[in-house]
Amino acid sequence: MTTEQAAAWGATGEHSPLMNNYGSPPRLFVRGAGAELWDRDGNRHLDFLCGLAVTSLGHSDPDVAAAVATQASTLIHTSNLFANEHQAPVAERISELIGCGSGQVLFQNSGAEANEAAIKLARRYQRRGRHVVVSALRSFHGRTLATLAATGQPEKHEPFQPLPEGFRHVVWNDLDELENGLGPEVGAILLEPVQGEGGVNPAADEYLVGVRRICDERGILLIMDEVQTGFARTGDWFGFQHAGIEPDIVSMAKGVANGVPVGAIWARDDVAAVFEPGDHGSTFAGQALALAGARATLDRYVEMDAPTVVRDREAVIRDRLGSLDGIDHVRGRGLLLGIELTDDARAGRTAAQIARSCLDRGLILNGITPTALRIAPPFIITDAQIDEAVATIAAVLAETPETR
Numbered sequence: 001m002t003t004e005q006a007a008a009w010g011a012t013g014e015h016s017p018l019m020n021n022y023g024s025p026p027r028l029f030v031r032g033a034g035a036e037l038w039d040r041d042g043n044r045h046l047d048f049l050c051g052l053a054v055t056s057l058g059h060s061d062p063d064v065a066a067a068v069a070t071q072a073s074t075l076i077h078t079s080n081l082f083a084n085e086h087q088a089p090v091a092e093r094i095s096e097l098i099g100c101g102s103g104q105v106l107f108q109n110s111g112a113e114a115n116e117a118a119i120k121l122a123r124r125y126q127r128r129g130r131h132v133v134v135s136a137l138r139s140f141h142g143r144t145l146a147t148l149a150a151t152g153q154p155e156k157h158e159p160f161q162p163l164p165e166g167f168r169h170v171v172w173n174d175l176d177e178l179e180n181g182l183g184p185e186v187g188a189i190l191l192e193p194v195q196g197e198g199g200v201n202p203a204a205d206e207y208l209v210g211v212r213r214i215c216d217e218r219g220i221l222l223i224m225d226e227v228q229t230g231f232a233r234t235g236d237w238f239g240f241q242h243a244g245i246e247p248d249i250v251s252m253a254k255g256v257a258n259g260v261p262v263g264a265i266w267a268r269d270d271v272a273a274v275f276e277p278g279d280h281g282s283t284f285a286g287q288a289l290a291l292a293g294a295r296a297t298l299d300r301y302v303e304m305d306a307p308t309v310v311r312d313r314e315a316v317i318r319d320r321l322g323s324l325d326g327i328d329h330v331r332g333r334g335l336l337l338g339i340e341l342t343d344d345a346r347a348g349r350t351a352a353q354i355a356r357s358c359l360d361r362g363l364i365l366n367g368i369t370p371t372a373l374r375i376a377p378p379f380i381i382t383d384a385q386i387d388e389a390v391a392t393i394a395a396v397l398a399e400t401p402e403t404r
């Protein structure tokens, strides 16, 4: 750890007090408002990543801030030995937005925990010996041991072997491959409607319709991982709604509370019913402070009709990107988009290096594959901010080795 690296964390000595798990962060932000962030030197940045598809209402949203502040000075935490006033309203709202008939919610603290709970619920529901969860290659489901095992990226597994057993991966978006991978031991299929971390790869609607049919034929539970796609990010309340299907279990987290850590699973009633007191639990999950943030966030999404806003913003972004040279195609849905760059435009640079150059010009996005950028801007992004971001990308793509 160099002095410079320690300083990147805001540390005073040469020895970083933080594990090197995240490398050396390129910025230290101290304040955010709407789509903008300021670092400790006062430099303004335009945030087209939203803390990884989390702060959909923008930073420091006044309603969410007020709800959290009021709750903090009223009652933060009592544990799940007791109820609090936000749990039922937030659960009812989630069920309503999922729109798949009668179901129930269990709160968690993060996406990985939500998927972990979904996997445990599926195992509890299916008879013993029917515990295998099938997920897709290039998927991402979290970093706990079980959700890492479900994640379809073998290179991420290697340092942590042996992983929990009962996970299997199939080629993404290929129904025949999926069906060939199924046997009587398979109890659940776990899929993202748009693979986020895997490169912004949307599932074909027909694929999800086919998966639903296969699950029905074989008594397999369909779990949709909506951790990144949920709460209007894709232009529908949930990503699976584009395909018109109804999953049995849904996991969610990132967009639930505009940055306050909240995760949850929803399951249809008869599946939800298999969890009995003592089966699962969490000290913090569903606490009053976190759910005050969720409640205010979900109210705002509904008030603004978030899916309509997202579709409108998506159209403007696609239009502006369409006028840019150096883009092979734009993929994804709503405000979760992958921008595939041409080889010419990259000119030997990786997408991560291009994202870094954008950061140096005050635009936050990330490289999601070696050749594609990911953007996930807040729903409140303005036309002028979109123009600014596209101009920055254009300027970076136009850089030559001499001007870099």
Ligand SMILES: *Cc1c(COP(=O)(O)O)cnc(C)c1O
Pocket: 110, 111, 112, 113, 115, 140, 141, 142, 143, 192, 196, 197, 225, 226, 227, 228, 253, 254
């Ligand atoms: C981010 C993500 C997760 C993991 O969520 P954490 O809150 O980081 O644990 C799981 N699934 C998907 C699809 C994600 O995008």
